[in-house]
Amino acid sequence: MKKIIVANWKMNGSPEMVKLWAEKLRSLLPPTTSHQPPTTVLCPPAPLLAYAQAALAGTPITIGGQDCHEKPSGAHTGDTSAVLLKELACGYVIVGHSERRQNHGESSELVSQKAAAAISAGLIPIICIGETEAERDSGQTIEVLRQQIAESIPQTAKTGNFILAYEPVWAIGSGKVPTMGEIATAHQAIISATAQRTGLAPEAVCVLYGGSVKPENAGEIMKIAGVAGVLVGGASLDAEGFWKIVASV
Ligand code: PGA
Numbered sequence: 330m331k332k333i334i335v336a337n338w339k340m341n342g343s344p345e346m347v348k349l350w351a352e353k354l355r356s357l358l359p360p361t362t363s364h365q366p367p368t369t370v371l372c373p374p375a376p377l378l379a380y381a382q383a384a385l386a387g388t389p390i391t392i393g394g395q396d397c398h399e400k401p402s403g404a405h406t407g408d409t410s411a412v413l414l415k416e417l418a419c420g421y422v423i424v425g426h427s428e429r430r431q432n433h434g435e436s437s438e439l440v441s442q443k444a445a446a447a448i449s450a451g452l453i454p455i456i457c458i459g460e461t462e463a464e465r466d467s468g469q470t471i472e473v474l475r476q477q478i479a480e481s482i483p484q485t486a487k488t489g490n491f492i493l494a495y496e497p498v499w500a501i502g503s504g505k506v507p508t509m510g511e512i513a514t515a516h517q518a519i520i521s522a523t524a525q526r527t528g529l530a531p532e533a534v535c536v537l538y539g540g541s542v543k544p545e546n547a548g549e550i551m552k553i554a555g556v557a558g559v560l561v562g563g564a565s566l567d568a569e570g571f572w573k574i575v576a577s578v
Contacts, residue, residue, distance in 0.1 A: 332367035332578045333558030336565030342373050344380045351384035353568035367578045375409045382418045393421030399442035411450035422447045425457045427498045437480030445483035455492045462499035471518045478522045488533040494560045500540025516555035544570050548577035
């Protein structure tokens with residue numbers, strides 16, 4: 330399967346930064362006749378989506394949202410619907426990022442509703458799961474992941490219409506990364522729990538790794554069995570560094 334690399338800009342960026350980032354990526358992309366890059370997705374803040382779409386037009390880089398509301402429209406001040414993201418040419422949307430779960434109190438049940446809204450709008454939700462440091466320290470990692478999988482994946486999930494991202498909360502933005510063995514173990518557990526939960530074949534379950542992915546460690550992480558790609562936060566802001574991650578596939 331083609332690897333998937335997702336840039337999550339979080340609450341960073343500006344129209345000018347989108348322009349410079351896209352120009353840099355365009356200069357680094359291989360000519361269309363040569364080896365094609367992996368599936369590459371940029372998730373900027375929602376107000377920058379139209380800029381990103383225009384700046385990246387004609388490149389193989391797709392855009393995605395960082396979150397969506399569970400309803401298609403209505404009186405929800407400040408929220409963005411999956412339907413609108415689709416109209417803005419998004420192919421993907423991140424849901425259940427730990428920063429949303431923690432800062433906005435989003436439950437797995439709500440994450441499942443958001444993922445269902447994304448699927449019904451024709452987007453691929455990137456459903457984030459991951460344990461906190463305290464849960465890891467008390468040996469609960471696999472149990473926490475299983476619980477999040479049971480509650481965050483909607484009934485409409487089927488082959489190819491959703492992606493999971495394993496993001497240990499303690500690894501996000503911290504520079505700390507699980508060992509390659511720990512990532513492998515977690516991904517295998519996620520794949521088998523998701524296959525059980527959805528009835529899909531394990532090969533059909535796509536799980537990205539996220540948390541302090543850098544140009545220096547991306548290649549090694551993506552070689553691990555069960556790692557379908559990476560979700561990159563901080564290191565995606567620098568176009569050259571991000572390109573190194575894409576090129577390390
Ligand atoms: P990080 O963030 O790469 O800055 O650790 C990853 C994420 O939160 O998606």
